[in-house]
Amino acid sequence: MFILNFKVPDCMRSCFKTGDALHSLRTNLQDPNNVLQSWDPTLVNPCTWFHVTCNNDNSVIRVDLGNAALSGQLVPQLGQLKNLQYLELYSNNITGPIPSDLGNLTNLVSLDLYLNRFTGPIPDSLGKLSKLRFLRLNNNSLSGPIPMSLTNITALQVLDLSNNHLSGVVPDNGSFSLFTPISFANNLDLCGPVTGHPCPGSPPFSPPPPFVPPPPISAPGGNSATGAIAGGVAAGAALLFAAPAIAFAWWRRRKPQEFFFDVPAEEDPEVHLGQLKRFSLRELQVATDTFSNKNILGRGGFGKVYKGRLADGSLVAVKRLKEERTPGGELQFQTEVEMISMAVHRNLLRLRGFCMTPTERLLVYPYMANGSVASCLRERPPHQEPLDWPTRKRIALGSARGLSYLHDHCDPKIIHRDVKAANILLDEEFEAVVGDFGLAKLMDYKDTHVTTAVRGTIGHIAPEYLSTGKSSEKTDVFGYGIMLLELITGQRAFDLARLANDDDVMLLDWVKGLLKEKKLEMLVDPDLQNNYIEAEVEQLIQVALLCTQGSPMDRPKMSEVVRMLEGDGLAERWDEWQKVEVLRQEVELAPHPNSDWIVDSTENLHAVELSGPR
DSSP, rough: OOOOOOOOHHHHHHHHHHHHHHHHHHHEOOOOTTTTTTTOTTOOOOSSTTTTTEEETEEEEEEEEESSSSSEEGGGGGGGGGTEEEEOSSEEEEEEEGGGGGGGGGTOOOEEEEESSEEOOOOOGGGGOTOOOEEEEOOOOEEOOGGGGGGTTTTOEEEEOOSSSEEOOOOOOOGGGGGGGGGGSSSSSEEEEEBBOTTTSOOOOOOOOOOOOOOOOOOOTSSSSHHHHHHHHHHHHHHHHHHHHHHHHEEEHHHHHTTTTTTTGGTTTTTEETTTTOHHHHHHHHTTTTGGGEEEEEEEEEEEEEEEOOOOOOOOEEEEEEOOOTTTTTHHHHHHHHHHHOOOTTOOOHHHHHHHHSSOEEEEEEOOOTTTTHHHSSSTTTTSOOOOOHHHHHHHHHHHHHHHHHHHHHSSOEEOOOOSSGGGGEEEEEEEEEEEESSEEOTTSOOOOOOOOOOTTTTSSOOOHHHHHHEHHHHHHHHHHHHHHHHHOOOOOOOOOGGGTTOBBHHHHHHHHHHHTTGGGGSSSSGGTTOHHHHOOOOOHHHHHTTOSSSSSGGOOHHHHHHTTTTHHHHHHHHHHHHHHHHHHHHHOOOTTTTTTTOGGGGGGGEEEEOOOO
């Protein structure tokens, strides 16, 4: 009889233990959306499961289950994930206490349990997490004191314990010396210097003693009163100029130096880049009601836009960018923010501020109460008057001036790459304000820039950009021409509904067809109810057709468009275009070999990144 003895490899033993811990979590959570469906206990290695990330040694280093509609309670077995670095369970409905066993996760870098329904105290054992940099437990129902052990986490950079039921003294030593009241806001009964509320039995906070001037010193042979006044003025001036330097030196000694892209600046909402404010993520969460769906103003190719109200009462539009985080991306984002902020013009949307964290990129703009040209044309409520013809002309000129500024007065020049009615906003006076510029790419036109993915909206994309990926100022000119046609017709640039009438789905082709049939009256938006000047409509259509010529070389520059809209040079340019168009049509009508071949242009669409028509 043989007895076989073999030893289970350490790596397999570790996989068993890790898999058991995660399976215990799954069985303890309710999962209405089947997010955890791939967590199969029969599979030895959990690295194949969704929402689980492993390193090269098959050790679980990340569990990301944020915003997954999970409910139930956490299990102590999570403390067995010895190599775990990121535990993300935010924005769920998880209840019960935070297991003290999480203190065994000594490699943990980020613990995100915010926006749940956790109760009970913050475990004292979390103070053992020496590598922890991000601790976010806000928006729960945690109670009791803040453990003093947390002050020992020297790596801690971001702390958010706000919106709980915590009480007692807020430590102000160790790592806690970096944090401001926003980290502890809206709790039950917290006290201490950082909160501004003295604790019971402690002396009240007192202001610094008043400045007492030194006694007058009379100069030999001089007037003592005059000397005292002069000395006092000099001392006061010196103090006035020295105070900021002294305060800054004190702050630098108290607070470690921060890189622009580092997270601790998130705790200092008053960091500015020139005239640009850096907001904390918490400020923008509060302003937008934690990015509530009810505050969504719109969705686009770059992310969602939320309406928000800042602490000072002002309304803002917060654009939450969706982009891949890549090494060095913080520096690139900083550069783009700086460039966008330098583009200041009456017809450009002014960037008010930004927010940057390891997981978020947000831009803050003034709120435009009248929405966009697209919304006014096609989504206006019944009680709102349609845009009249003089307003549409003013929008055409204002948006042209804004784009001309981006092309000719910014260094490097900025190409928009998605000019359309939805990106032309309207201020209180219905003045055109070009938005979303600089988000696609900042371009230096010393060289041609070739993009890896075409960004834009169907119907607005210039043909050369669609086929080659090369964009230039003339790409924007084409999009602007389509936007003019939207202004005139009130219709979308791409609309399948036009097929019902055997019309072209592309607005440009539809307009050309009606012009060929001399049906100008059918082009104009019915909402205008014939309240327009026909000659002005014809002129605007002429500008639009000049801007949408197939060859980018034939299109005017935006500065030329501005002059044509102001009445300078349109007639001459239009006459030249008509002559060229006649020759082109003659060439097209001439017989060609293989003229019955059909070329399918959709082959260029497979690698295109598009935002849907709005």
